[in-house]
Amino acid sequence: MRVWILGGGTLGVLIAAQLRRELHDVVVLEQDSDAANAVSRRVDCHVEVCDGTNLSALERLGTSTADCFIAVTGSDETNMVACRLVAQAFRIPKKIARVRSLKYANDVITDPQVFGIDHVINPEYTTAESIIRSLEHGAVGDVIGFRASSFSLRDIHVSPNGGLAGRRIADLRHGSPEPFICPIVARARDFLVADGATTLKAGDTCYVFSGPSGYRNLLDMNGEFEPVRHSRVLILGSSMIAVTVAQALSQPASTGGSKRPALLDRLLRYLSSRIDSRVTVVDPSTERCEDIARLLPRADIIASDIRDERSLKQSEIASHDVVIGATENEELNILGPLYAKSLGVKRAAAVIHHDGYTRIARSLGIDVPVNQKACVAGAISSLLRSGSVHSVHTIPGSLISAVELSVTPGSALIGVPLREANLPPNSLIMAITRNGSDIIPTGNDSVIAGDTVVLMTSVNHESALIRRLCPTER
Structure with a gap:
């Protein structure tokens, strides 16, 4: 698939790198020449210095050849205008925009044809969904x-x-x-x-x-404790992520007639059916807590700094099973949950905005660091998976990948016992799914066309191994 990405910031680079690993052809448009040069150094893709809202420039560069157009600049307005421009001028099958404003996002969902956007990605809601998924698995x-x-x-x-x-x-x-x-x-x-x-x-x-x-x-x-679904969850902060997680955990989705934004209601309908918890929200702003209390009548809302023992007893904190740091302050998202863990809370999650903090947070004791930009990049990548490669994941902090793909006809590995497959160094086929059944293979097993396999390999060998199993994949 030929994918054009508008925006060469951190998020654009993450998406471009992920899509290149999945063998998509990628073009990045970035109007700042220094940022464009930085993208060229980091990702093996075509980069153009271009204003994504300039129609003549888009026509000159051949944007009409794209199968997908993704707008992820730092401006909602730019992303929406660019997608609408592309929708009107070119017949590109799929348009995706990163939109942070709830009003804008709900306008797009209500009437997507007017805006020319097929999929809207809201970073806060996408991150909230990732947090809920981690809770579903025990955090x-x-x-x-x-x-x-x-x-x-x-x-x-x-x-x-x-x-x-x-x-x-x-x-x-x-x-x-x-x-x-x-x-x-x-x-x-x-x-x-x-x-x-x-x-x-x-x-x-x-x-x-x-x-x-x-x-x-x-x-x-290992003597581990795995929180059950009906656990007590302590949420630190009043950010949109914090409130969305609290809503999903503490109240049912609407069955009709809801006054909630469409984007939020759609998310809650999915999340609320999967996990149910008793929620406590802690934030130092009395005004924000009053607003949250009106939104979350079933949650406990406490106006306090988590470290203030005068208003929040240590025993109250320790009674929770999971703590989530979801303030606007990245450092507090790490330190607050670590303090709660020191008092006896068993699991901790933290919203992270910078890649470098993810491994630091984990080494300090954060069980689930949730990288917001990585969540958005993953959500966008998932919208483009229609070929033989279903997913590509990197083990955090490593150069090791887990890849899921379907074996296509013509693969030289079909019928070859895995012990004779001559896979790249440190590579392993971990599972073969055939006719709905999972097989953990031995060296005597082999793959056939139509199998779905999960393999582990190094980032450096990804593309070569994917092409050996999917020779028809571009």
């Missing part, structure tokens, strides 16, 4: 899910007091209720390719590819 770390496989890739921090430390992975498999793979272990600052002979050490983070029961069994052995 125990990263969860990488796959379209066809019932297995997911999740991490476990090996506790010094649990039953995983000192055990070989092969021995752990024997007692598991379902098969699993532990392909990667993060130790200190390194990522190690693991096998059955690898012995886990306290402080390791092991990445486990398994179904729910296999993962829960390992959690139990």
Whole structure:
């Protein structure tokens, strides 16, 4: 697919890099020449210095050849005008705009043809959805899910007091209720390719590819606590993300006649059916708390700084199962949940705005760092997946990828036992989904056309391995 991206900032670069990894042809439009040069250095794609609202420039560059146009500049107005311009001038099948203003976003949803936008992405709502998904899985770390496989890739921090430390992975498999793979272990600052002979050490983070029961069994052995769905959730902040998460957790979606914005109501209809919790919102602004209390009659709203013991007792904080840092202050999003964990809250999530903070937050004890820009880039990428490559994920902080794809006819690996497949170094086919059944393959298994496989490889070998399994993919 030929994708044009308007906006060469951090978000535009993330989207371009992700789409190039999935073998899309990408053109980035950026009107600032310095920013355009920076994109060229970071992503292997075509970059043009161009004003995305200049029709003659778009025509000159051949925008009409695009299959998808994505507008992700820092201006809602620019994104909306550019999409409308493209919709009127060119027959581009798909137009996507990042829109932060709720009013604008709801206007687009109400009458998309007027604006020429097929999909609107609101960063705050997209991030809120990611947080809810993490709660649904227990807020125990990263969860990488796959379209066809019932297995997911999740991490476990090996506790010094649990039953995983000192055990070989092969021995752990024997007692598991379902098969699993532990392909990667993060130790200190390194990522190690693991096998059955690898012995886990306290402080390791092991990445486990398994179904729910296999993962829960390992959690139990590690002495972990997995919050149930009906847990107590403490939300720090009054941002749109905080309020949206609180609404999704504490009140049912409307069945009609709602006065809520259409975009919010659509999100809540999806989220509210999946998890139900008792919610406490803490924010130092009395005025904001009064506003939130009117929106959230079923939630407990406390006007306080989380560190103020005069208005918020430590025992009150400790009674919660999960804490979420969702203020406008990134540092407070990390420090507030860490303080709550020190008092006994078992799980912590934090909204992160800068890539560099994600790994720092995790190393300090944040179980689920939620990177807002990565959430938006992932949401946009998912809208473009219609070929053989279904998803490409990077294990946070590493150069290791998990890829889900469908094997196409003509692949040289069809019928070849995996032990003879000559895969790139440190690459592994973790699962084969065939006729609705998941197989964790051995060296004697082979793939056939139409199989969906989940594989692990390094970022450097992604494209080559994808082309070996999907030779018809562009």
